[in-house]
Amino acid sequence: MMTDPVNTLREGNDLSRKLPEIADMLKREIRAATGRDICFSLVVWTEGRVQYISNAQRPDVIEGYRRLLAGWEAGMPDVPAHEVQ
Secondary structure (H helix, E strand, O other): OOOOHHHHHHHHHHHHHHHHHHHHHHHHHHHHHHOOOOOOEEEEEEOOEEEEEEOOOHHHHHHHHHHHHHHHHOOOOOOOHHHOO
16 A cells, blocks of 8 residues: 555654644643653654653653664563563
8 A cells, every 4th residue: 555645754744733733632641640840751753753742851752762762672571661670
């Protein structure tokens, strides 16, 4: 099945415009769950485009992704953090 490049571009642009609102919602939910602000980064992808939004500085996001990927490569279990002992 061929992807329509016009619709793909439109979808990515629509998502791009909505990401700041989604990030604000995440920030509020994280604060409600923890009582404080915690850094986050959300990565989303559509056909042909990867986007992210974060409340952290890019070097901190890169370091966070490096730590996540290193954990996965080391066999970190794919379970919620609160279930890891």
